[in-house]
Amino acid sequence: MVAHGKNTPIVVDPKHAFGAPSVASAAVTTATLFASFRANKSAEMVADWFGVTLDEVRAAVRFRQSHVRGAKLRDLLLDENISHRQANMLRALRET
Numbered sequence: 001m002v003a004h005g006k007n008t009p010i011v012v013d014p015k016h017a018f019g020a021p022s023v024a025s026a027a028v029t030t031a032t033l034f035a036s037f038r039a040n041k042s043a044e045m046v047a048d049w050f051g052v053t054l055d056e057v058r059a060a061v062r063f064r065q066s067h068v069r070g071a072k073l074r075d076l077l078l079d080e081n082i083s084h085r086q087a088n089m090l091r092a093l094r095e096t
Helices: 030-040 043-050 054-078 084-094
Strands: 011-012
Touching: 030 043, 030 054, 043 054, 043 084
Parallel strands: none
Antiparallel strands: none
Protein backbone atom coordinates (compact mmCIF):
# COMPACT_ATOMS: atom_id res chain seq x y z
CA MET A 1 0.00 0.00 0.00
CA VAL A 2 1.33 3.43 -0.94
CA ALA A 3 -0.07 6.53 0.73
CA HIS A 4 0.00 9.86 -1.08
CA GLY A 5 1.40 11.57 2.00
CA LYS A 6 2.14 10.89 5.60
CA ASN A 7 -1.23 12.01 6.97
CA THR A 8 -3.57 11.49 4.07
CA PRO A 9 -6.59 9.26 3.57
CA ILE A 10 -5.57 8.59 -0.06
CA VAL A 11 -3.94 5.25 -0.86
CA VAL A 12 -2.79 3.35 -3.91
CA ASP A 13 -3.28 -0.28 -2.99
CA PRO A 14 -4.30 -3.32 -5.09
CA LYS A 15 -6.70 -4.23 -2.27
CA HIS A 16 -8.56 -0.94 -2.70
CA ALA A 17 -10.36 -0.08 -5.95
CA PHE A 18 -8.09 -2.39 -8.01
CA GLY A 19 -5.04 -0.25 -7.28
CA ALA A 20 -6.51 3.07 -8.40
CA PRO A 21 -5.91 6.00 -6.05
CA SER A 22 -8.77 5.85 -3.57
CA VAL A 23 -9.94 6.82 -0.11
CA ALA A 24 -8.57 4.32 2.42
CA SER A 25 -11.81 4.07 4.41
CA ALA A 26 -13.95 3.28 1.35
CA ALA A 27 -13.48 1.82 -2.11
CA VAL A 28 -14.18 5.18 -3.73
CA THR A 29 -11.59 6.40 -6.21
CA THR A 30 -10.20 9.90 -6.18
CA ALA A 31 -11.34 10.24 -9.81
CA THR A 32 -14.96 9.56 -8.81
CA LEU A 33 -14.89 12.02 -5.93
CA PHE A 34 -13.15 14.65 -8.04
CA ALA A 35 -15.60 14.33 -10.93
CA SER A 36 -18.56 14.52 -8.54
CA PHE A 37 -17.09 17.59 -6.85
CA ARG A 38 -16.44 19.33 -10.18
CA ALA A 39 -20.00 18.63 -11.31
CA ASN A 40 -21.66 19.80 -8.09
CA LYS A 41 -19.19 22.23 -6.44
CA SER A 42 -20.28 20.91 -3.04
CA ALA A 43 -17.82 18.83 -1.05
CA GLU A 44 -20.47 18.30 1.62
CA MET A 45 -22.89 16.79 -0.88
CA VAL A 46 -20.22 14.51 -2.38
CA ALA A 47 -19.18 13.33 1.10
CA ASP A 48 -22.79 12.50 1.90
CA TRP A 49 -23.37 10.65 -1.39
CA PHE A 50 -20.33 8.39 -1.03
CA GLY A 51 -20.28 7.99 2.75
CA VAL A 52 -16.88 9.59 3.24
CA THR A 53 -15.77 12.54 5.33
CA LEU A 54 -15.44 16.09 4.13
CA ASP A 55 -11.67 15.88 4.71
CA GLU A 56 -11.51 12.77 2.50
CA VAL A 57 -13.29 14.58 -0.33
CA ARG A 58 -10.94 17.54 -0.01
CA ALA A 59 -7.90 15.23 0.00
CA ALA A 60 -9.17 13.45 -3.12
CA VAL A 61 -9.71 16.77 -4.92
CA ARG A 62 -6.20 17.98 -3.96
CA PHE A 63 -4.72 14.65 -5.07
CA ARG A 64 -6.40 14.76 -8.49
CA GLN A 65 -5.57 18.43 -9.05
CA SER A 66 -1.90 17.87 -8.28
CA HIS A 67 -1.69 14.83 -10.55
CA VAL A 68 -3.53 16.48 -13.44
CA ARG A 69 -1.25 19.51 -13.19
CA GLY A 70 1.81 17.23 -13.11
CA ALA A 71 0.62 15.29 -16.16
CA LYS A 72 0.09 18.49 -18.15
CA LEU A 73 3.58 19.70 -17.29
CA ARG A 74 5.06 16.33 -18.25
CA ASP A 75 3.27 16.44 -21.60
CA LEU A 76 4.55 19.95 -22.23
CA LEU A 77 8.11 18.92 -21.37
CA LEU A 78 7.89 16.07 -23.87
CA ASP A 79 6.69 18.40 -26.62
CA GLU A 80 9.48 18.80 -29.18
CA ASN A 81 8.23 22.22 -30.26
CA ILE A 82 9.06 24.08 -27.07
CA SER A 83 12.32 25.93 -26.61
CA HIS A 84 15.05 24.98 -24.15
CA ARG A 85 14.21 28.11 -22.11
CA GLN A 86 10.52 27.20 -21.95
CA ALA A 87 11.39 23.67 -20.86
CA ASN A 88 13.56 25.01 -18.03
CA MET A 89 10.76 27.31 -16.90
CA LEU A 90 8.33 24.40 -16.84
CA ARG A 91 10.79 22.27 -14.85
CA ALA A 92 11.12 25.08 -12.31
CA LEU A 93 7.32 25.26 -11.98
CA ARG A 94 7.15 21.51 -11.54
CA GLU A 95 9.53 21.68 -8.56
CA THR A 96 7.36 24.18 -6.69
